[in-house]
Amino acid sequence: MNKIALLYAPKGGSVEKAAKKLEKVCQHDIDVIEIAGFDVRNLMNYENFILGCSTVGAENWEDAEADNEWDALFHNIEEKKISLKDKIVAIFGLGNQVLYPDHFVDAMMYLKNECKAAGAKVIGEWPTDGYDFTDSESIEGDHFVGLPLDEDNEPNKTEERIRPWLEKITNEMK
Numbered sequence: 001m002n003k004i005a006l007l008y009a010p011k012g013g014s015v016e017k018a019a020k021k022l023e024k025v026c027q028h029d030i031d032v033i034e035i036a037g038f039d040v041r042n043l044m045n046y047e048n049f050i051l052g053c054s055t056v057g058a059e060n061w062e063d064a065e066a067d068n069e070w071d072a073l074f075h076n077i078e079e080k081k082i083s084l085k086d087k088i089v090a091i092f093g094l095g096n097q098v099l100y101p102d103h104f105v106d107a108m109m110y111l112k113n114e115c116k117a118a119g120a121k122v123i124g125e126w127p128t129d130g131y132d133f134t135d136s137e138s139i140e141g142d143h144f145v146g147l148p149l150d151e152d153n154e155p156n157k158t159e160e161r162i163r164p165w166l167e168k169i170t171n172e173m174k
């Protein structure tokens with residue numbers, strides 16, 4: 001299998017912590033990259049991607065933070081006309097189901113939509129069982145579009161969630 005690029009933002013919090021856990025558990029070649037300052041032309045060096053984000057609670061990230069790194073990354077992809085056609089992407093999202101039960105891990109759907117718009121194939125959907133929330137933008141049918149992680153309330157569940165998810169997505173990577 002080709003090397004995986006795990007791209008994450010923001011730096012220094014729970015997303016980074018989860019990214020490091022994923023790196024530790026992953027049995028394939030993986031580059032873990034914090035996206036601030038990342039040159040989007042390097043996307044072409046990979047076929048397989050894992051993207052990690054957190055939800056910050058606004059309608060969209062442009063409203064939340066003008067300098068949001070993910071927003072900047074996708075603007076750059078568009079501006080440089082980089083196609084993610086034939087690239088495989090899986091998404092994980094940090095959230096807090098106790099404090100934000102109506103918007104649990106909403107941001108994963110933003111990433112999915114941006115990746116699809118750039119031509120990527122998004123994999124890695126995950127059942128809603130085992131989480132306690134009311135609503136989420138990141139549900140399609142009866143599945144999350146990626147893997148939700150809640151380091152605020154269930155840090156002990158992160159690794160047990162990561163392991164089977166990683167196995168599932170790496171089976172579909174090329």
Ligand SMILES: Cc1cc2nc3c(=O)[nH]c(=O)nc-3n(C[C@H](O)[C@H](O)[C@H](O)COP(=O)(O)O)c2cc1C
Pocket residue numbers: 009010012013014015016054055056057058094095096097100103104105106151152
């Ligand atoms: C201002 C603020 C808004 C948040 N809004 C949401 C939200 O809408 N949905 C959610 O699931 N989590 C929400 N969270 C929780 C974070 O996503 C969660 O704490 C996450 O682990 C943060 O990861 P990070 O520190 O790497 O950004 C919010 C946190 C903060 C501080």
